[in-house]
Amino acid sequence: MSSAQDKSWDRWSRFKKKGEMRSFTFPRINCPKAGVNKIDKGVLTLSKIGSMPVVMHRELPDRFELKTATIVRKADGWYVAISVEEDSIPAPKPIDEVKTAVGIDLGLKSFLVTSAGESVDVQQHYRRTQKHLARQQKRLSIKQAGSINHQKQKEKISCIHQRIGRKREIFHYLVAAQLVKQYDLIAVEDLSIKGLARTKYRRYM
Structure with missing residues (x-):
């Protein structure tokens, strides 16, 4: 960002407490009154902040409408x-057209077990x-506490947790993608994931 853009960003975020601002959503994209005025060819333009280069994970598909x-952070x-x-x-496919179905049970010794024995x-x-x-x-x-080195070390630990989270996310996606390709219908156990995440077993999830 340029110095002018930095000032705009600082003015916008001044009303947030330190550490409070983690995310915010613009409801419209690529229209005159939208918060995101434009995102195109690796450049993101935000209202009252300006334009900045972004690294695109993938190209935006032409046939899709950008919504939010x-x-x-x-x-x-x-x-x-x-x-x-x-x-x-x-x-979704109607029930009478389902040809392959499977039930899955999440566990601790195994990530999941299917009704087919997998x-x-x-x-x-x-x-x-x-x-x-x-x-x-x-x-x-x-x-x-409060020193620059303390803050740097906190950021380093946050990055470690982020890498763990990303590895889990990729693993979950690959398993889900394989199940979706293999079966027309997938039945899952009705678990309280939020409740389980508060227990000691959350580190195995």
Whole structure:
């Protein structure tokens, strides 16, 4: 960003407490009164902030309509998540047309077990990183709170957690994609994931 854009951004974020602003959403894209005036060819233009280059994860498809843009702050920087809409996406298949179906049960010893007898092992991303994470947290504990080094170490630990989260996300996506390709209907157990996430078992998820 240029210095003028930095000033605009600072004025916009001044009303937020430190550490409070993690994400915000613009409901319209690529129209005159939208918060996101334009996103095209690797350049994002925000209302009252200006234009800035962005790294595009993939090209925006022509046939889709851009709906919302969410600016998200993560451990290693800022991200823009674009939601799109396309009318030709197929509707769910009627029950009488289902040819293959499977039930899945999430577990702790195995990530999941299917009614067909298939199982997927737990990847244990967190467990494999525990010792390294513990060393970094110990280094944080001996640094003076509020110092630059303390903040840098906090950011380093946040990046470790981010990498763990990304590995889990990719793993979940690959497993889900395989199941979707293999079966017309997938039945899952009605679990309270939020409740489970508050227990000691959350590190295995």
